[in-house]
Amino acid sequence: MSLSKRLETVAGFVSPGVTLLDVGSDHAYLPIALMKSGRIVAAIAGEVVAGPYQSACQNVQKEGLSQQIQVRLASGLKALSPEDGVDEIVIAGMGGRLIASILDADPDRLQGVQTLILQPNNREYELRAWLEDHDYQVTAEAILEEAGKIYEIVVAQPGQMRLSLPERTFGPFLLQEKSVVFRKKWAKEADKLAALLAKIPPEHVAEREELALKLAMIREVLDES
Numbered sequence: 309m310s311l312s313k314r315l316e317t318v319a320g321f322v323s324p325g326v327t328l329l330d331v332g333s334d335h336a337y338l339p340i341a342l343m344k345s346g347r348i349v350a351a352i353a354g355e356v357v358a359g360p361y362q363s364a365c366q367n368v369q370k371e372g373l374s375q376q377i378q379v380r381l382a383s384g385l386k387a388l389s390p391e392d393g394v395d396e397i398v399i400a401g402m403g404g405r406l407i408a409s410i411l412d413a414d415p416d417r418l419q420g421v422q423t424l425i426l427q428p429n430n431r432e433y434e435l436r437a438w439l440e441d442h443d444y445q446v447t448a449e450a451i452l453e454e455a456g457k458i459y460e461i462v463v464a465q466p467g468q469m470r471l472s473l474p475e476r477t478f479g480p481f482l483l484q485e486k487s488v489v490f491r492k493k494w495a496k497e498a499d500k501l502a503a504l505l506a507k508i509p510p511e512h513v514a515e516r517e518e519l520a521l522k523l524a525m526i527r528e529v530l531d532e533s
């Protein structure tokens with residue numbers, strides 16, 4: 309079993325020797341790969357839907373890892389309790405708003421957790437805003453392309469940060485780096501916004517202004533090198 313490039317990049321942010329919670333662990337691919345490579349010592353694979361939960365159970369059993377990986381049918385952070393001693397949490401492959409709502413539903417269960425490794429499929433802005441508002445700081449980021457899709461990964465730890473609007477939008481580290489994939493993502497977004505703007509009638513002033521401001525911010529980021 310080999311991980312996708314996306315999950316491989318997520319796995320690369322997991323610290324050696326930790327106990328991990330993987331929220332939304334449909335096939336338990338990530339905890340299985342991390343256990344087999346010896347990177348982590350134990351994991352909980354949390355899944356809220358019965359079918360994927362059963363698939364995770366079967367895979368863990370098939371790999372002979374039932375002692376090290378506990379598969380739990382639960383929503384979000386309800387899969388863990390303080391005695392599990394979870395050090396790091398992965399929430400990958402979901403919308404940014406859903407990830408933020410999972411964190412927001414049970415903030416008390418985040419006590420003692422050192423690192424959140426989050427891979428939102430969209431609405432990264434909303435996720436960074438949640439982290440900022442809840443005393444997390446972004447400590448690392450990645451952006452990658454796989455099978456024509458672009459994914460961002462946001463790693464956060466407890467701490468204070470104040471992000472500017474561009475940092476919240478583009479990601480503080482991604483903005484510094486401005487990789488080829490980053491430029492591709494935002495050039496495409498700029499084209500989409502420009503096409504949208506062209507269709508909005510002149511009398512819709514506020515709507516046009518909001519879109520034009522966002523477009524100008526993207527163009528400024530892409531133009532300066």
Ligand code: SAM
Nearest residue numbers: 331332334354355356357360382383384400401
């Ligand atoms: N994390 C894997 C990955 O990145 O490849 C699976 C991503 S899959 C698109 C999203 C999974 O999250 C689904 O299996 C879904 O049932 C599960 N999920 C959605 N909301 C959840 C929640 N509140 N708690 C636990 N799992 C959830």
